[in-house]
Amino acid sequence: MQVVVLASQKGGAGKTTLAAHLAIAAEAAGDGPAVLIDTDPQGSLSAWWNTRQAETPALAPSTIAELAGKLEALRANGYALAFIDTPPAITDAIRAVVGVADLVLIPTRPSPHDLRAVGSTVSLAQEAGKPFVFAITQAKPNTKLTVQVVAALSEYGAVAQAIMHDRVDYAASMIDGRTVQEVDGKGRGAAEMAALWGFVKARLQKSTKTRKNAEVA
Numbered sequence: 001m002q003v004v005v006l007a008s009q010k011g012g013a014g015k016t017t018l019a020a021h022l023a024i025a026a027e028a029a030g031d032g033p034a035v036l037i038d039t040d041p042q043g044s045l046s047a048w049w050n051t052r053q054a055e056t057p058a059l060a061p062s063t064i065a066e067l068a069g070k071l072e073a074l075r076a077n078g079y080a081l082a083f084i085d086t087p088p089a090i091t092d093a094i095r096a097v098v099g100v101a102d103l104v105l106i107p108t109r110p111s112p113h114d115l116r117a118v119g120s121t122v123s124l125a126q127e128a129g130k131p132f133v134f135a136i137t138q139a140k141p142n143t144k145l146t147v148q149v150v151a152a153l154s155e156y157g158a159v160a161q162a163i164m165h166d167r168v169d170y171a172a173s174m175i176d177g178r179t180v181q182e183v184d185g186k187g188r189g190a191a192e193m194a195a196l197w198g199f200v201k202a203r204l205q206k207s208t209k210t211r212k213n214a215e216v217a
């Protein structure tokens, strides 16, 4: 099982939205089963999941203290992927969550404020020795700002080529416990999420390979 942690110090960056959508995208691509874990005391991901009709992806309740043990149990139960949502902060609790990650995904809006705040989340991943990638979220189409933000983030690390655009569908679909893919499987949002999952998957494979090589060396 591989563990993706969604982290960013900024609230509203898209952590919860991406956790849900990537779990659906991964399962649709045949890479599941996926399990969601909500470590944000606000509980937005759990609240979304509770309004869902569909049985999958699963949601596993866990405290931070239980997390490592819980992940072992989920692994033993055959889950292929875990997506962990976190609160918008830099705390010891988030440090502990990042500690169990195979990959830290940092959603970032193309804004100067988000860009300035990204350093502390990057440091968090680096201090834990974890690979991290950026995903641009809520981007307006064809704006110079997005290009500038991608360029600036590239100085820190890899940026997903798949950009999540600002679409009402992302918010609207989650009202009744769904995702954009489940509302319109052939829509642009669904295509964005399939592409983003492809990128994340490739990065997970890369980080596993690097870790295995390190173990052999």
Ligand SMILES: Nc1ncnc2c1ncn2[C@@H]1O[C@H](COP(=O)(O)OP(=O)(O)O)[C@@H](O)[C@H]1O
Pocket: 008, 010, 011, 012, 013, 014, 015, 016, 017, 018, 044, 088, 137, 138, 139, 164, 165, 166, 167, 168, 169, 170, 171, 172
């Ligand atoms: N690509 C998007 N387009 C439009 N609205 C979005 C998009 N991504 C997220 N949102 C909305 O922005 C708000 C913040 O997103 P959320 O995933 O809750 O961020 P976080 O978990 O990082 O605080 C939510 O209301 C969500 O519905």
Ligand SMILES: [Mg+2]
Pocket: 015, 016, 017, 040, 044, 085, 086
């Ligand atoms: Mg959230």
